[in-house]
Amino acid sequence: MAEASGDIQTLIDLLARLPGLGPRSARRAVLLMLKKRGQVMAPLAQAMAEVALKARDCVRCGNIGDADLCDICRNEKRANGEICVVEDVADLWAMERGRAFGGRYHVLGGTLSALDAVGPEDLRIPALIDRVSDEGVSEVILALNATVDGQTTAHYIAERLEGRVRVTSLAQGVPVGGELDYLDDGTIGAALRARRSV
Template identity: 70%
Template sequence: MNSTRDIDALIEMMAKLPGLGPRSARRAVLHLIRKRELLLMPLADQMQRVAATARECENCGNVGTTELCDICTAEKRANGQICVVEDVADLWAMERSQVFKGRYHVLGGTLSALDQIGPEQLRIPKLIDRIDTEQITEVILAVGATVDGQTTAHYIADQLEGRVRLTSLAQGVPIGGELDYLDDGTITAALNARKDI
């Protein structure tokens, strides 16, 4: 099977992407080969380009192609507020909502004793540096409501206590959510945080 070795290798690599398996990788690769000029060649070029230029922002950990990312260098964004997220996907999710106008800090994961991930692995020292150098007044801890996420939030809160205002995202019923489908924890949180109308 010499003649298909390259194609097989490509399928194998694609199959390792999150969300793809062997079957969908085969489908995707066949689709790409069928539309070689329209899809495969541009995609290969674009991947080359990103592979050559993608890098983490030195300041916040966001991905981009420059030493400092667009958000860190944007003059129009508010200073003084940092939103701390676990990873870049969370930063993108926040940005899609277009409501936060401050700066970000991407931890790159959560503290985890099991996986031996401590503060040093998580860009937490850099966050503490930034509090002073950027005159931060509020840190919004937008980490996941998981055990590891909350452990991380507590650790950061301990480190920064008394130096800045610390906030976290509100917990409650998601917009469009039906009570019937919500877990008990969310309902409890929403009830405890109930508001006057």
């Protein structure tokens, strides 16, 4: 499907590899960029080159930022003794969008998995244990995905930290705005077991 000239086709092929974009939407995106070369294409290319150059993993928490320590680890207001453990930077961003957590994070970089031979040393679990001793942490909140691997990882971390710090995990229940009729049975069961008096 090499209908566009060389350079343009290269750009389409590269864009089409991004998640959520296929060849069709990559073509549409490139056409829009070509029509608005100055306003869209040049700034986008520059922003991308800049991030590619500057972005690095935070040495403390594993978040992505533009320095050795990420924005959150540099922000002293967030040193409230709480660490929220997430699987991935995407999950950290999701937590931040929730605007409910004021502490710091620890990004594991995955979950334990017997199938994929991922052990504690492959994740950033030892670094988490060190942080709990070093930083005067009062609570570790496990915000891992409600999948089998996520829950296995949560159990493992809870065991390792037992007796050293308060370990909590996100509540399970009916999502805000959720309709019971559309929820899976497991969620309804969990919400019932965790029922609260009104």
